[in-house]
Amino acid sequence: MSESQTTVATICQTLSENIAAGLYAAERRLPSERALSEQFSTTRITLRESLGQLEAQGLIYREVRRGWFISPPRLLYNPLQRSHFQAMAKDQGRLARTELIDACQMLASDGICQKLNLPAQSAVYRIRRLRYIDGRAVLYVEHYLNPQFFPAIIDADLTQSLTDLYFSRYGIKYGKVRFDMVPTRLPEEASSALKVAAGSPALFITRINRDLKDRIIDCDLEYWRYDALHIDVEVG
Template identity: 45%
Template sequence: MQYLKIKDAILEQMDAGKLTSQQKLPAERKLAETFDTTRVTLREALSLLEAEGRIYREDRRGWFISPAPLRYDPTQTLNFTNMALTQGRQPKTELVSAKLVLANKQAASLLELQSFSDVYQVNRIRYLDDRPVVYVTHYIRADMFPKLLSHDLAHSLTDIYRDHYDCMYQSVRYRIFTSSLMGSLAQALRATSGTPAMVVERVNYNHAGQLIDCDIEYWRHDAINIESVANLSR
């Protein structure tokens, strides 16, 4: 099938180092001419490469070569910034919004709250090497963190909890599933609507077993690799 040959030809260029991380591919029309094919067939090849995490698309800008994904180990306590730095990446966090709201159905369920409870909703975009890769919504118990909004919430929440509230994570519950980036989420990550996403849902507890907060992370699927080591004993 021609689209598979096109896919393999692009992979050969990548493996040979002729196409490098975050390099922009030629326009679809030019690529179709190069491979003497239709744009429909070309897009089949590009869609396969996107599904495999080898390339990504930015809305109205075209296709790019994916950098190496961030290794994400759920068993480690490193926050995003430290996780990125230890892997030689350049992280950045942008605060989108932070406000006190009534807990919606999702927040109330994850944090086991009564109806009409107050929570902080904090939305942030995280970048790797100047590329937006994850949109995070945090729901935080307002009763445990008075005046939280007075702090710089572009910084690590883990550090704010520890330094200003003497509160640290003790255990975390994860749920990981696939989804798609749509609407404002896609726009925030410069993605086209329908781009595959990896969703990491975390619920965090303190040393007393109390629920502290929860995070819902929407990752560009090519930017993350879930990786962990389990030590098994008999």
């Protein structure tokens, strides 16, 4: 093992032990890169390699222009359960919050039209939201809705659960759902909203929802921070 690799291993082990011991628990963040470089008598390049390894393990995460933070516990997520975001977080003792980025009516791309089973160049509602767990932004999501089922919905309070809003305002409940989950890199819109570097790893979930009459009503494009989610599925 080279001297550089030995230093990286030492830094990773030391910081992992410090995190486990709760040394940084008060502010949930690591000292600055300069301070860490001085502490370990190493270069920024070697330090960042060490931090990158800890980030890959999900122990820490970086926010652009803010520094390195201790990763909170991952949110358990079972796609077979129809619990909405706020309820899922509450059931796990976590605090959820939703921030509306924007909402508009627009001509959908060919891909979105296909997902919604609409003719090409159809108008849809697009709702973009940022979702937080315990004060940390973990999910950037774009919702595409068929306006036929949700007239004027973009005038409603869209920080609330869409599941609840669909039923209370339009009498619509979810039925079948189709999921597609793949690892990916964050596009610029998502990385900017989540305050992470463009191209950071993420879990991309596409969800196509039907109502109880088996009509496709909306689709969601979800970009999750890769270290925020734990997929947990039990099939009977």
